[in-house]
Amino acid sequence: MALAMDQRESRVSSPSGLKARYLDICAEVQQDVNPYIENVVQQVESSAGALYEGFTLTLSGNSLLFPVQRLTDDDIVVLVRLLHQSSFITGLDLRYNNLSNCGAELIAKLLLETNTLSDLNLMCNDIGSNGAEWLAKALQLNRSLKHLRMNGNKIGNKGGMHFATMLQLNKTLESLDLGDCDLGIQSLIGLATVLNHNKSLKAINVGRPLVYTLQEEMTVHMANMLQVNQSLQELHLTKMGMKDFGVQQLCEQLVKNKTLRFLDLRCNQISCDGAKFLAELLKHNTPLKILDLASNRIGDDGLVYISEALRYLNDQLIALSVTRNSITGIGLVAFANTLKSNTTLRNVYIWGNDLDEPACSEFANLLKVGRLKPNQTDVSPYWIDGRVYLAELAHGLQMFYYWIPQYGEQDEAACNASKVLLMEPQSSSSQINTEDVIETSSTEGGHSSGSTSAGSLHLLTN
Numbered sequence: 001m002a003l004a005m006d007q008r009e010s011r012v013s014s015p016s017g018l019k020a021r022y023l024d025i026c027a028e029v030q031q032d033v034n035p036y037i038e039n040v041v042q043q044v045e046s047s048a049g050a051l052y053e054g055f056t057l058t059l060s061g062n063s064l065l066f067p068v069q070r071l072t073d074d075d076i077v078v079l080v081r082l083l084h085q086s087s088f089i090t091g092l093d094l095r096y097n098n099l100s101n102c103g104a105e106l107i108a109k110l111l112l113e114t115n116t117l118s119d120l121n122l123m124c125n126d127i128g129s130n131g132a133e134w135l136a137k138a139l140q141l142n143r144s145l146k147h148l149r150m151n152g153n154k155i156g157n158k159g160g161m162h163f164a165t166m167l168q169l170n171k172t173l174e175s176l177d178l179g180d181c182d183l184g185i186q187s188l189i190g191l192a193t194v195l196n197h198n199k200s201l202k203a204i205n206v207g208r209p210l211v212y213t214l215q216e217e218m219t220v221h222m223a224n225m226l227q228v229n230q231s232l233q234e235l236h237l238t239k240m241g242m243k244d245f246g247v248q249q250l251c252e253q254l255v256k257n258k259t260l261r262f263l264d265l266r267c268n269q270i271s272c273d274g275a276k277f278l279a280e281l282l283k284h285n286t287p288l289k290i291l292d293l294a295s296n297r298i299g300d301d302g303l304v305y306i307s308e309a310l311r312y313l314n315d316q317l318i319a320l321s322v323t324r325n326s327i328t329g330i331g332l333v334a335f336a337n338t339l340k341s342n343t344t345l346r347n348v349y350i351w352g353n354d355l356d357e358p359a360c361s362e363f364a365n366l367l368k369v370g371r372l373k374p375n376q377t378d379v380s381p382y383w384i385d386g387r388v389y390l391a392e393l394a395h396g397l398q399m400f401y402y403w404i405p406q407y408g409e410q411d412e413a414a415c416n417a418s419k420v421l422l423m424e425p426q427s428s429s430s431q432i433n434t435e436d437v438i439e440t441s442s443t444e445g446g447h448s449s450g451s452t453s454a455g456s457l458h459l460l461t462n
Contacts, residue, residue, distance in 0.1 A: 015088060018045045025081045036069045037079065056091025056119060057083075061098070071097040073106070080110045083117075091119035095149070104131030108138035115144040123177070124152035124402075132159030136166040143172050151179040151205060152402075160187025167194045167201065174200060179207035179236060185218055192221035199231045207238035207264075219246035226260065227253040234422065236264040247274035251281040254288070262290040262418060266321075275302025279309035282317060290319040290418050292397050294349070298322065300331035307331075307338040315344045319421055321397050323378065324352030329359040336362035339371055347417050349378045351392045364388045375414040 018041045026033050040059055059079075061070040071079070076099060083089055104127045111117065127135075132155035139145060155162075160183040163176065178191075188209055195201065211218060219242055226232070240246070247270055254260060275298040278291070298306075303322060310317065322335075332350060336359070339345060350363070364381035366372045374380065379390040399415040413420040 015045050015047075015086075018082075018086065021085060022078065022082055025078050029077055029081070031074055031078050034069055034071065034075050034078075036063075036066060037071070037075060039066050041082075055089055056093055057089050058093040059097070060093050060121075061096035071099065071103075073098075073100055073103040076103040076106045080106050083110060084114060087116050090116055091121075092117060093119075093121040094125065095121050095123035097125055099125040099127060101128055101131035101134070103127070105134045108134035111135070111138040111142045111145060115142070118144055119147045120145060121149040122153065123149050127153040127155065129156050129159040129162070131155070133162045136162035139166045139173060140169045142170070146172060146174045148173060148175070149177040150181060151177045151207075152181070154182045156182045157184025157187045157210075160184065161190050163187075164190035164194050167191070167198050171200050175203035175234070176201060177205040177236075179205040179238065181209075183209040185209070185211050185213060188218040189221045192218070192225040195225045195232065196228045198229075202231060203234035203236075203262075204232065205236035205238075205264075207236050207240065207267075209240065211241065216242065216246040216249070220249050223249040223253040226250065226257045229257070230259050233259055234262040234264075235260060238264055238266040238268070240268055242268040242270065244271055244274035244277070248277045251277040254281055254286060255284050258287060261287060262292075262422060263288060264292045265296070266292050267295040270296040270298060270302075272299050272302035272305065274298065276305045279305040282306065282309040283313045285314050285316055287316060289316060289424075290347075290397065290421055291317060292321045292418075293325065294321045294323040294352075294397075296325055298325045298327070300328055300334075303327050303331035304334045307335045310342050310345060311338045312341065314342070317345055319347035319397060319417060320345060321349040322353070323349050323396075327353040329354065329356035332359035333362050336366060339366055346373070347376045347397070347421065348372060349396055351378045351390075355379075355390050357387065360388045360390045363390060376417070 019038065022037065022041050023033065025031075037059060040057070044055075044057065059071060061068055071094060083092065099122065103125070104122070107120070107122070111120075127150070132150070132153070135148075135150075136159075139148070150163075153159075155178075160178060160181065163178065164187060167173070167176075183206055188206055188211070191204070191206060195204070209218070219237070219240065222235070222237065223246075226235075242265065246268075247265070250263075254263075270293065274296075275293070278293075281288070282291075302325070306320075306322075310320075327350070332353065332355070335348075335350075339348065353359075360381065363372070363377075363379060367374065367377070367381060374393070375395065378393050378395045380393050381388050382391055383389070393414075395414045395417070397416070397418040
């Protein structure tokens with residue numbers, strides 16, 4: 001598939017006439033008009049007065065607002081020509097479409113020939129290792145892209161190695177999402193090795209690799225990297241098969257790390273012993289702000305260890321998720337008592353555990369007295385025949401990572417709290433009222449054909 005671009009084409013800094021340009025390009029390359037793209041560019045053009053720097057063109061294939069005809073590589077031929085002429089578009093969201101390696105090649109050429117895109121979301125397409133190679137090679141030279149989301153594309157171990165090579169040369173990329181990309185142990189070790197020296201990347205997701213070893217070599221390499229790296233702020237190690245030994249390795253090195261703010265260990269095999277290592281880490285009062293332990297098996301003993309560490313020895317952690325961890329009322333009551341002493345921890349998520357009557361009573365009281373805010377937890381009390389129960393709320397650190405809600409705001413901060421928390425100033429996070437931030441943010445978000453760029457993997461909610 002070839003794409004000829006005239007380097008002398010004039011670039012347009014306004015959306016005026018965007019639909020007409022799209023239709024002209026379709027006619028020029030003899031490509032059928034995609035009604036979804038036509039509808040979106042029409043909306044962009046009609047909202048020209050409200051556009052501002054950092055505009056993202058959203059053409060996601062899972063949109064619930066429009067009848068969607070998912071984009072193919074042929075549509076990308078036209079779209080790339082259109083973007084080549086439109087300097088006001090700095091973000092492109094193409095998640096959940098039918099793009100293959102050919103489409104990735106076209107986007108790579110766009111990255112080589114322009115320097116306007118700062119955000120690119122290619123989540124859950126059909127891009128393989130060859131497409132990853134094109135994109136990685138383009139990023140070796142590109143100096144504008146800051147956020148790239150590739151999760152859900154099966155680029156494999158080979159594709160992961162291409163991105164590791166790219167990070168040796170690229171000095172502008174700030175967040176990279178390679179979750180659910182079928183990475184292998186070689187590419188994981190390669191990425192960890194490169195991050196020993198890379199000083200620009202602030203967030204990375206390497207979750208759910210395909211690893212056929214019980215030795216946890218990749219966790220050891222990630223831990224050693226954290227001892228050296230002083231720029232990474234966000235690390236996602238979900239579905240790694242990590243056990244207590246891996247957690248021990250991470251914690252021993254994180255004691256020396258002064259920059260990591262978000263550690264995501266969801267969906268691993270961490271038991272109470274691993275939670276004990278994490279508790280020792282928290283006692284060192286490191287800059288860690290957000291800890292996600294959802295879907296592990298720390299149990300009552302594990303939560304008690306963490307609660308003891310948080311009671312008096314840590315004033316940095318502001319968000320903790322222990323959902324679905326086989327915890328009963330014993331651990332939850334101990335945790336609730338800790339929240340009465342610790343005034344820094346604000347966002348707490350406990351759903352999916354054994355919420356017996358004492359646990360329900362304690363958390364209902366925390367909500368009643370205002371220690372927990374409704375937008376900062378995932379439970380809400382209700383009473384039947386004089387007994388208190390807890391109902392689930394659709395709130396969490398990153399609820400809308402792979403899907404969007406059928407109603408409400410896609411970027412509502414109560415559902416994607418980690419995104420808001422990471423935007424807080426490091427020096428004054430404990431004095432900020434997150435509920436106020438959440439209420440402000442949720443009024444600004446929404447399903448639209450354009451949005452502002454996000455500065456983290458919540459990108460990576462981007």
